[in-house]
Amino acid sequence: MNEFDAIAAKIREADAILIGASNGLSITEGLNLFADDEAFERLFGDFKRKYGIRCILHGAGARWPDEREQWAFTSRLVGHYSLDYKGSDAMRDLKAIVGEKDYFIVTSNCEYHFELCGFDPARIYEIEGSWQHMQCAAACHDALYPAAEAIARMREAEEGGLVPGELIPRCPKCGGPMMMHVMTDRSFIVDEAARAAQGAFVRKYMNRKLVILEMGIGWRNQLIKAPLMRLTAANPNATYVTINKGEVFIPDEIAARSFGLDGLLADKLAAIREALARA
Template identity: 45%
Template sequence: MIEKYSKVLTKIQEADGIVIGASNGLSISEGIHIFADNSSFREHFGDFREKYSFHSIIQGCFYHYPSQEEKWAFFSRMYDYFLYKTEASPVMKNLYELVKDKNYFVVTSNIDDHFRQAGFPKERLFEVEGNCRNLQCVNGCHNQIYPGDDILSKMAQKQENGEVPPALIPKCSQCDSPMQVHLEVDRHFLKGESWQASYQAYQGFIENVHGKRLVLLELGVGARNQLIKAPFMNLTNREENATYITLNKGRELYIPDVISAKSIGIDGDIAEVLQQLVYMK
């Protein structure tokens, strides 16, 4: 295993560009599992579970709440759950330490905004499905995305009996409709100027490393997440000097034969693998 770690580290150190792709498995390594009805979910969202009979954070994101007061109680609670610790997790600190001196870009379907919390700059980050701390018009009536930290914090602190005070519910400045968290939970998800700028930055990065030594570092991306996995595999196959490195657990670790000669897979806990790589750096 140490030999495989050394190979991964060498590829990262020699890379002209690194694209990090991250999904739910990375969050799980931090202790957050948005698909699980586990003890953490029951501790922090047990009242929602009992009242609405959903059994995970992701189900709560898609639930049709009877009122705006109840809806914002959930989303502000989720915001608080993801970001109440102002310091990044050891997992994210190690990931940043591993690539901070390299030419890198991040594409992620995670909604917890832990990359920016760990020091990854916004300019090198494409959050495909949004994140929990930004707001948009519920109808997507205009293109602007707004920071929601202040109001989400207030709602998290002031909610009672599963509702937030009506006066705290944010309204759109253009059409006076309610706002919503900028997450891809319905057809109104805003792929406006900010989202498009991040997407173009991602595409531009890939174009700039064409033909160079490219590492695609995939962290906890499940087989069903084709937003990240399929483009990574296609890019590995297309780019002569690309190396596909995937960290995952068990059957989620998959490398197709067509790119196996250009790939390295490590089956294990992402937190432990990153810690070991940083130790060996």
């Protein structure tokens, strides 16, 4: 039996699948926060030259002259990578792999591609926030507001790197600036309902057959990877599958129940899907 058939067998007999995803998945889907690549040039070449921003992450944390530039950057970013998103082969393979099983997704990615691909929003915890929502930048209250409409309007109206002042979102309570619901500083509002849903899922499958499928998470990641490895160690019926290019790390204590797939995420997901279809 090859590795993929063995993984497929574990998935077939599993009661549920717990999926962890980080920026390796984003990169697979064409969103690279760290790169000054062709996509960055196409989307943000003007900002690059005017303000010296070197990549999306740099732009997201930049001190813009004022909110009109900041929202021009943000609405272009979210508009392109979320509002215009059309799915990917990797996501289609993942959906097929999950099939009808119960699942939960925990991710540090903000671009909400899981929701856009039809995964159940009630079974997703976006640990570092999501571009689906905005919040008061001062966190004067803890409500999250849908962002898509405001983003679409701002992107549409942007001219020369500026969003018209009247379209800039304001906090409905304090009238102050809004920000995307993304973990930047202490004002970030934790999605307690999603966190609780993850806790309930983990408790439900604590000693049952669980496949933990980890995609594109660097070996030092403490936010998602470390808890998933601990969960595998604590549940003798759990199988741990980690996919990462050049960074597969599996501790000895769970090695016998683990599969480390070193390579491109899209290729590995396709191979697992094929293996599942073979039986």
